[in-house]
Amino acid sequence: MSSATVYKGGSEQSNAGIKSVRILHTADIHLGDANGEVCCGTPTHAPYYHPCTVLHALVDYSLQAKVDLIIVAGDLFDHNRVDAATLEFASEQLKRAVVPVLILPGNHDCLTPDSVYHRIDFSRSAPNVSVFARPEGQGFSFPNLDLAVWGKPVTDYGGGLRPMSGVPPRGAERWQVAVAHGHYIRGSLPGTDSYPIYHEELVNSGRDYVALGHWSNFYCVCQAPVKAFYCGAAVETGTCAIVDFLANEIRVRRHTVTPAKIA
């Protein structure tokens, strides 16, 4: 795929046979929210997008852009009490994406005993969807993409969890990705933010790309040796990140979908 790919800085010959991989990285869609009071109490932009139209538009774009994998970096759902119709809608849309979809529970849809993720059985309704369900963190391997993704779900509302602690060493796959939902912190300011993701944890993660969620805006927090990006809260900005894993580099770009707005 990606016939437009231009390999720079290396001989094409030596790159022959290395398949490029494209990921759509989204977060903070907040399905089930009807009030616009999303993203940790921060006032949203007005007008804002209806979460359902955002998910629909993201899936449309994933098909158009021919992505290989979709990562939802937290807060797909606005809360753990979303109704059955919302769950059904989520399944329908994610199934429509066809490619694998990985969902990380965030602080809104955290993996508590009454979590929304215990009420939805994607294995029946959308078999291409998987949820990070192990509190200590979990890896998914995609041998056909030569890529693996590790993520640790948010498991409570307390804010003490460190989403990027305990990342295991790199696996055998060429591309190593992590996904985390929380606040990026540069330097050491303990206790100032909930779900802290420290700069050093990113740098030392051994990953090639870290897909972050929780912040409103598309934002690069680390370029080297690890690329770590917030994709933006989809329900507020309509943005997602398109990540291309090429032979010699990883390219990240912002894409904005244009769902219908609510006045």
Ligand SMILES: [Mn+2]
């Ligand atoms: Mn959040």
